[in-house]
Amino acid sequence: MDVLSILGLLLGVTAILLGQHLEGGHLSTLLNGPAMLIVMGGTIGAVMVQTPLNTFLRALRMIIWAFLPPRIYFSETIQQIIAWSRTARREGLLGLENIDFEDIDEFAQKGLQLLVDGSEPESIRKVLDIEIDSREKFDQQGAKVFESMGGYSPTLGIIGAVLGLIQVMGNLSDPARLGDGIAVAFVATIYGVGAANLIFLPIANKLKTYAMEFSLHRELILEGIVSIAEGENPRNIEAKLLGYLR
Numbered sequence: 578m579d580v581l582s583i584l585g586l587l588l589g590v591t592a593i594l595l596g597q598h599l600e601g602g603h604l605s606t607l608l609n610g611p612a613m614l615i616v617m618g619g620t621i622g623a624v625m626v627q628t629p630l631n632t633f634l635r636a637l638r639m640i641i642w643a644f645l646p647p648r649i650y651f652s653e654t655i656q657q658i659i660a661w662s663r664t665a666r667r668e669g670l671l672g673l674e675n676i677d678f679e680d681i682d683e684f685a686q687k688g689l690q691l692l693v694d695g696s697e698p699e700s701i702r703k704v705l706d707i708e709i710d711s712r713e714k715f716d717q718q719g720a721k722v723f724e725s726m727g728g729y730s731p732t733l734g735i736i737g738a739v740l741g742l743i744q745v746m747g748n749l750s751d752p753a754r755l756g757d758g759i760a761v762a763f764v765a766t767i768y769g770v771g772a773a774n775l776i777f778l779p780i781a782n783k784l785k786t787y788a789m790e791f792s793l794h795r796e797l798i799l800e801g802i803v804s805i806a807e808g809e810n811p812r813n814i815e816a817k818l819l820g821y822l823r
Contacts, residue, residue: 579646582783589775612737612765616772619733624725635715636722642787643780649794655818657681658801661689662811670695670806684708684795688802698806705799709792716788720781727777734769738762797821 594604625633664672673693678686687708691701741762797818804814 579644579783582643582779585779586775593771607764607767609764609768612741612768615737615740615765616730616733616768619736620726620730620769620772620777623729623733624722627725628722632715632718633722635719639716639719639784640723640780643783646787647791649790651794651797651822654682654685654794654797655801655815655821657685658798658805658818659811659815662801662805662809662814665692665805666808666811682798684712685798685802688798692802692806696806698803701806702799702803705795705802709795709799712795713788713792716791717785720784720788723777723781723784727773727781730773730777731766731769734766737765737769741765793821 594607597604597607628636661673661676664676670692673689676689678689681689684705688701688705691704696704739762741759745759745762801814801818804817809817
């Protein structure tokens, strides 16, 4: 669990609510169903219009990363690659056929299959480079869905404010109904700006970070597999791959 994401969200929301309380305002004034509907419904609708279905679904699957980040085991992967290199050095590349592929990352499976098939190192690099690039772009597109939400929600907050003011102007003769319209106007703006800066944009940036981590992990696998194909000594491969560790 990403404690920093949870603490950051709680801290941001608490700071706003506490500030409202210290200024003498009632917390209940920040609860407004119509304003929430305008901002959140409008934001999601706008993003659905601009986003292809597969990218939108990818973004929904990725959101869990912000709170339950994926585990990326660089050290374990390096040790795994060293074991493969020793097997290849001892039994030849065909000896890698006996490896249990079920316990291996899908990307690594593809690289090992290319090794076993006797592909040239440069050919392996080209194939896996394309795979790395395409996967990173797909993950980045998922992150950009939330970045788009961060751009739309303040604008939808303004739309909510305008709708509230329209209601106010239409009821100037009835002072009893002015309060609800003004509340929607200002609370919608708070929802729009708050959601963008506390939820959507932070989540987008965190997802981009994890997308880059996955890409770096795949680059590590690529370098290891190409080094095995080139017949490098396992110790040299290990020394090279340790450069990926922080």
